[in-house]
Amino acid sequence: MATYRRGVMLAAAALGATGAALAAAPGAAQVLGQDAAACAPGAPGPAILASVSGIKDRKGTLKLELYPATEEDFLAGDKKLLEAGKTFRRIDVAPPASLAGEICIRVPRPGRYALFLGHDRDGKRKFNFWSDGAGFPSNHKIGRAKPKLVDSLIDVGPGVTRATIRMQYLRGLGGFGFAD
Structure with a gap:
């Protein structure tokens, strides 16, 4: 019994130390993606x-x-955009364990762009209305309509521009909506 109690106390002490270390480093969330360095403190953007x-x-x-921030180019095929010399960039990452995180993407120059975040749950690299x-x-609710350019627009400055994105998934007859 004493050995069991001692083991429990050691485990509790280890968890307490880990919790204290996490609490001592607020905002230390890992930035995901191959462009993570572009969002590091002091990065030029x-x-x-x-x-x-x-x-x-x-x-x-x-x-x-x-x-690009145009109706014609929003959600167009990447090959088409790149062949035309237009802006297109994609960052692929595995969903983080906490189901929340930060993703960094480099931008060619300050200006207005369209930003889309997709969750390709079935791995087919094509949007699946039923699962993705x-x-x-x-963060405007999509519902049953095709996503609008105006909902994706973001003005990017010379440094790191912050955006907050809440994911939406099919939620029955009402179309896409927030899980939380």
């Missing part, structure tokens, strides 16, 4: 640091995509 919440699960991949999720900087 321009870049977007997207705080993401409401991720349904850890299946598949999160894709943060940057588009979507999010935009406006």
Whole structure:
């Protein structure tokens, strides 16, 4: 019994130390993606640091995509945009264990862009209305309509521009909505 109690006390002490270390480092969340260095303190930018919440699960991949801020180019195919010499950038990351996190994406120059976050849950690299999720900087509820350019617009300055994106998934007859 004494050995068991001692083990429990050691485990509790270890958890307490870990909790104290986490509490001592607020805001130390890991920035995800191959562009993470572009959002580090003192980085010259321009870049977007997207705080993401409401991720349904850890299946598949999160894709943060940057588009030109035009109706014609918003959500157009990446090959088409790149062949035309237009802005397109994608950051692919695994969903974080906490189902919330920060993703950094470099931007070619300050200006207005369209930003889309997709959750490709089935891994087919094509949006599946029935299972995949979507999010935009406006956090406007998508519902049953096609996403609108105005909901995805973001003005990027010379440094790191912050955005907050809540993921949305199909929620029955009402269309897409927030899980939380």
